[in-house]
Structure formats: C-alpha cells, structure tokens
Amino acid sequence: MxxxxxxxxxxxxxxxxxxxxxxxxxxxxxxxxxxxxxxxxxxxxxxxxxxxxxxxxxxxxxxxxxxxxxxxxxxxxxxxxxxxxxxxxxxxxxxxxxxxxxxxxxxxxxxxxxxxxxxxxxxxxxxxxxxxxxxxxxxxxxxxxxxxxxxxxxxxxxxxxxxxxxxxxxxxxxxxxxxxxxxxxxxxxxxxxxxxxxxxxxxTAVMTALACLAFQRADYLTQLCSRITSLCSIALQGNSAHFDELLFSVKPHPGQNQVAAWIRDDLNHYKHPRNSDRLQDRYSIRCAPHIIGALKDAMPWMRQTIETELNSANDNPIIDGAGQHVLHGGHFYGGHIAMVMDSMKTGIANLADLMDRQMALLVDSKFNNGLPNNLSAASEQRRPLNHGFKAVQIGVSAWTAEALKLTMPASVFSRSTECHNQDKVSMGTIAARDCLRILDLTEQVAAASLMAATQAVTLRIKQSQLDKSSLSDGVLSTLEQVFEHFELVSEDRPLEHELRHFVALIQEQHWSTYAN
CATH class of the missing domain: 1.10.275.10 (Fumarase/aspartase (N-terminal domain))
Structure with missing residues (x-):
C-alpha cells in the first residue's frame, strides 16, 4: 500500500x-x-x-x-x-x-x-x-x-x-x-x-501552533454560523430583504458583505423573496452579517500575523552564521499571537452569543411565528408531555455564558517573573488556550443550533407553510446531511450522544457550507 x-x-x-x-x-x-x-x-x-x-x-x-x-x-x-x-x-x-x-x-x-x-x-x-x-x-x-x-x-x-x-x-x-x-x-x-x-x-511554538489550529476552526465557524442563520431566517419566516446586495453596498466591509451574500443566496432572495409580518426582524437575524462579518473581516489580519510568526526566527539570541553576528534581543516575546488570540476569542464568543439568541427565538412560541413551543414535533395529543429542545436551549445558554466569561484578554494580565528579568510578558499561550476552549464551547452551541434550526425548517414544511422546492441547493444539502445523523425530535429523548456526534462532525468540518 x-x-x-x-x-x-x-x-x-x-x-x-x-x-x-x-x-x-x-x-x-x-x-x-x-x-x-x-x-x-x-x-x-x-x-x-x-x-x-x-x-x-x-x-x-x-x-x-x-x-x-x-x-x-x-x-x-x-x-x-x-x-x-x-x-x-x-x-x-x-x-x-x-x-x-x-x-x-x-x-x-x-x-x-x-x-x-x-x-x-x-x-x-x-x-x-x-x-x-x-x-x-x-x-x-x-x-x-x-x-x-x-x-x-x-x-x-x-x-x-x-x-x-x-x-x-x-x-x-x-x-x-x-x-x-x-x-x-x-x-x-x-x-x-x-x-x-x-x-x-x-x-513561541506552542502559542503559534495553537493559533494555527484555532484559525482554521474559526474560519469554518464563520461559514457554519452563516448557514445556521439562513436556516433560522427560513424557519422564522424572516424578511430576506435584510440581506439585499444594494443594502450592503453602502457599508462595504468585505467580510460582512461576503456573509450577507452567503445568506442572501441561501434564502433565494431574488427568486423567492419571503414576505414577513415584521418589517424588520430581530437583531440576531437582521444583524447576523455584521456580527459574523466582524470576525470574517479580521481573519486576513490574523492569518498574516500568525503566518509571519510561524515563519520567523523567534528565539534569543539570534545567530547570524553567515555574517558572524550574535544578536541579543527579545524575539521570544509572543505579543503578536497574544493579540490575535485575544481578538479571535472575542469574535468567536460573539458567534456563540448570536446563535444563543437565535435559538431563544426558535424555541419560544411568543417569538417564533407559529412554530410549536420548544420546537417539539410531537402530535397534538402528545404535546403536553413533550418538551423538545427546552433543555438544549438551557445548555446553549450555559455554554455561551462560559464562552463569554473567558473573553477577558489574557495579554493584559502580564506578571513580573524570574527576579524581574521577565518583567513584562505576553501571556500568549494562555490566550491561545482560552481561544481553544471558547471554540469548543461555540462548536457545542453550533451543534445544538444546527439540530434545532433544521428541526424548525422541517416543522415549517410539515405545516405546509414552506415549499421544500423553494429552498436553495445549499440549504437543501445541509438538511439532507443533518438528517443522515439525526431524527426529528417527536418524542423526548436524551440528545447528549447526538450533540457530541455533531460537535465531532463540526470539528472535522463535515457539514458542507459555501464554495470558496
């Protein structure tokens, strides 16, 4: 072989x-x-x-x-x-x-x-x-x-x-x-x-290595979170005009506009504009490109900084063998990676917070425009006994809160160490470890949100309030992929194993999103 x-x-x-x-x-x-x-x-x-x-x-x-x-x-x-x-x-x-x-x-x-x-x-x-x-x-x-x-x-x-x-x-x-x-x-x-x-x-090898891994996961989450937003907008019968190309042309952040284009295409905005009773959807739908886009727009700077560090000599002293110089300095200092990781973890936690708010809309019959309470797919006779995604939504709030708590920048917590020789230090490795933990938590939120959003869209189809043929290829593909691993929650069941499986699939970047 x-x-x-x-x-x-x-x-x-x-x-x-x-x-x-x-x-x-x-x-x-x-x-x-x-x-x-x-x-x-x-x-x-x-x-x-x-x-x-x-x-x-x-x-x-x-x-x-x-x-x-x-x-x-x-x-x-x-x-x-x-x-x-x-x-x-x-x-x-x-x-x-x-x-x-x-x-x-x-x-x-x-x-x-x-x-x-x-x-x-x-x-x-x-x-x-x-x-x-x-x-x-x-x-x-x-x-x-x-x-x-x-x-x-x-x-x-x-x-x-x-x-x-x-x-x-x-x-x-x-x-x-x-x-x-x-x-x-x-x-x-x-x-x-x-x-x-x-x-x-x-x-700086440890913090830089973790930054490389974090970057790839964060980049994928910007795409997955955009697709989840599309599913939520469809499920909530949202206003697709919120993602109109002309609207976004007047605020031309490239990453933000890319996210808006992804969602706009998902919603078939030009072919099948959806009418909504609300002139303006709530912020967690309407402003999703601005929230996801803030991280998306930071990614080029983050890539440039991480890759510069990756391809640098970052120990001390520097030895110039050809010119025969010994250069004493401080290239071991991880300030650039610390800055990237502290920034990235804030952007990622904002994705968790966005999906948490979207989930809250989906499960609450006061706000979800006619979907069953807690997205339960139980029959009318069985509905009093069943609670659907109620506990999952509580879990999403817990994971989001933990992610948000970890966004305190590590780089400002420098401690003087080693007899005041290392009297100002970067804390870049702690920032990177925080970032990976926030990624774990946000991927858990995304796993739950993907389940809930696809359940919500399917319920809307079952209610004959949505024609499946009107859905874009990307959205249909995601629905098909999800239901290869997930059954509609009609009767209450423990969802832990399915959630863990979905997290693993997210970390493997299994779910198709958008062509680069």
Whole structure:
C-alpha cells in the first residue's frame, strides 16, 4: 500500500496555517529541505557558535546562566552541561496534556522556526525533530506553565527532553518512557549542543501552533454560523430583504458583505423573496452579517500575523552564521499571537452569543411565528408531555455564558517573573488556550443550533407553510446531511450522544457550507 500523504518541506519556502493543520491531523509528512545550500546555512550557525567558544566569546545562555542569571559566567568546559540543566529545571508543567493533534502542530511550528537558520542549531537536531514528526512520536506536554516570554519555555522543555531520550512520549496511543520507545525503534538520542536547549525552548511554538489550529476552526465557524442563520431566517419566516446586495453596498466591509451574500443566496432572495409580518426582524437575524462579518473581516489580519510568526526566527539570541553576528534581543516575546488570540476569542464568543439568541427565538412560541413551543414535533395529543429542545436551549445558554466569561484578554494580565528579568510578558499561550476552549464551547452551541434550526425548517414544511422546492441547493444539502445523523425530535429523548456526534462532525468540518 502506497503512502498518499502530502510532503511538507521545511526550510524551502514559507509555511501556511493549512500546512501546519495538515501535519497536526496526521495528513501530511514533514521533510527537511535536502538542498545542500540549506544544510550549509544551518551548519554555518552551529559552526559559528563553536568558533566563539574556542575564542572565549560571551553568548547569553551559552557561556552565561539563564534569565536573571545572565551575569553568572559559565566556564567553557561546562557549557555542554548547561542546556541539559535548562531542559530539566523547566520540567514542571501542570494541567491537562496537549492532544496528539496539538503536539504535532507544536513540533511542526518549532521545526519551522529553527529551519529559518538563525538559531545556531545543528543539522542533527533538525533531523531529530523531523523524525519525531515522521514516526509520530509525540512528547507528553502539559498545557500549563508558560507566560509567553521568554517564549514557551516550560512546555517546550518537554520537546527538548524527548529529543534527548528523556521523560515520556505518546506513541501508538500509549504514554511510554521516551528511552523505551527510542530503543525499540533504534533511534539514538541526540546530545544538545551549547545553544540548542535554549533554541528549542526559547520561542513561541506552542502559542503559534495553537493559533494555527484555532484559525482554521474559526474560519469554518464563520461559514457554519452563516448557514445556521439562513436556516433560522427560513424557519422564522424572516424578511430576506435584510440581506439585499444594494443594502450592503453602502457599508462595504468585505467580510460582512461576503456573509450577507452567503445568506442572501441561501434564502433565494431574488427568486423567492419571503414576505414577513415584521418589517424588520430581530437583531440576531437582521444583524447576523455584521456580527459574523466582524470576525470574517479580521481573519486576513490574523492569518498574516500568525503566518509571519510561524515563519520567523523567534528565539534569543539570534545567530547570524553567515555574517558572524550574535544578536541579543527579545524575539521570544509572543505579543503578536497574544493579540490575535485575544481578538479571535472575542469574535468567536460573539458567534456563540448570536446563535444563543437565535435559538431563544426558535424555541419560544411568543417569538417564533407559529412554530410549536420548544420546537417539539410531537402530535397534538402528545404535546403536553413533550418538551423538545427546552433543555438544549438551557445548555446553549450555559455554554455561551462560559464562552463569554473567558473573553477577558489574557495579554493584559502580564506578571513580573524570574527576579524581574521577565518583567513584562505576553501571556500568549494562555490566550491561545482560552481561544481553544471558547471554540469548543461555540462548536457545542453550533451543534445544538444546527439540530434545532433544521428541526424548525422541517416543522415549517410539515405545516405546509414552506415549499421544500423553494429552498436553495445549499440549504437543501445541509438538511439532507443533518438528517443522515439525526431524527426529528417527536418524542423526548436524551440528545447528549447526538450533540457530541455533531460537535465531532463540526470539528472535522463535515457539514458542507459555501464554495470558496
């Protein structure tokens, strides 16, 4: 059987968010650029470090202690031990363990940065990172313990430890000692060269990896939320003129107008304009393009920022092997990713809040224009016993509230750490973790909303108040896809397993939305 995975080459050209996501999902293979000039560029940096050591040069983290200990000189004969100490004293992470998908993204993102050729690492270190990705040997990395400057030190220490055969890895679905896995596969642990512990750990790989994964999920949610809005508008017998092209031409935010166009096409606005008793629908329908569009319009800036960080050298010091310079700075600082994640999580939580308000309209017979209370599809005789989506709507409110609570920007909670050396830090990794949690919650809201909205449209068809043939191809496709996994709620039943299944399908981007 041939391997059909895509090869993604490191050290050749700029990488994209999509490529990191492919690697994270196990759908691609990492390969180092085999061109001699690339290997030469990497070797130049490592050779320059060796030359400086022979000349008794002073390099932060190579011939000095770390952080506030920068004033403590390290004898040249001990410099080979220093990176080992760095990896070990940072082995204090706590919290949940990053998933396999997250860990692959972290490995790929760190390899992307080191492949820029400005970190003074050896070719063998890059090969060892490449091997971990190729063999799917995943360091066991705790989520908590990074303030996002000096980079993701503590979580990345678990990557460094795996490279040298220490701590534990996830391999073939089991957590095992790294040494044991390496021995079984004939892999030799590397010995860290003087700057290599710092080069692996002193960067933004964790937060940037999570940002790549968050971006792809957020982008998909803008589309799914637009389709759910269309279903809600149809179910509520809304006014399709709210999405008219002329209306949106006078407020020309591109993302907002794209969302309005998606919904307008879904509603067959020009072919089958729907009449409504209300001149103006409530804001959660009428203003949906403005709410979803605010995030959609921010996505290009977010992509540019994430991909710039992804393709940057972001450790310290920077080693210019070709020009023979050691440049001490602060490229480990995760402020750009922190800003993106704090912004993205607010936009995503607004989608949850929008769908929560739409759900409230659908289930309430005072506002849903003639649909059954709680969208129950029970017969008239059985209706007093049945409660349809009543509890699901309560769940949606709970998930939304939790998402909204997490939108407090992490980046403003800088704490002075490490003897006031790291006295202003980014909190980018905390922001990224918050963003992923908000995505989880919003995807739960979307799963419930998709069920409820398709149930509502189907009830409207059953009431002979909607001609199924009038529906657009996109809306019909979604209805068909949903009911492959879901049965109309006629009699009350537990919906947990169906909701979990729908969340998983959303995370797999299963539901078709709009052609790009």
């Amino acid at each position: 041939t391997d059909t995975k895509t090869n993604i080459t490191f050290g050749h050209s700029s990488l994209t968010i999509e490529q990191i996501c492919q690697l994270a999902k196990g759908n691609a293979t990492a390969k180092l650029n085999s061109a001699p000039e690339f290997k030469h560029k990497i070797d130049q940096g490592a050779d320059f470090i060796k030359e400086l050591l022979r000349e008794d040069g002073v390099i932060y983290g190579v011939t000095t202690g770390y952080g506030d200990s920068v004033t403590t000189p390290v004898p040249v004969q001990d410099t080979h031990e220093l990176p080992l100490h760095l990896t070990r004293f940072h082995g204090c992470g706590l919290g949940s363990i990053f998933s396999a998908e997250h860990t692959r993204a972290i490995l790929a993102t760190r390899l992307a940065s080191l492949s820029q050729g400005y970190s003074g690492v050896s070719w063998s270190l890059l090969q060892q990172l490449e091997l971990l990705l190729q063999k799917d040997i995943l360091p066991r990395i705790p989520e908590e313990g990074s303030v996002g400057a000096s980079g993701d030190l503590t979580p990345l220490s678990y990557v460094a430890a795996a490279l040298i055969g220490e701590r534990e890895v996830l391999y073939k679905g089991q957590t095992q000692p790294t040494e044991q896995v390496f021995k079984s596969l004939g892999i030799k642990p590397i010995t860290l060269q003087p700057k290599e512990g710092l080069a692996i750990m002193n960067g």
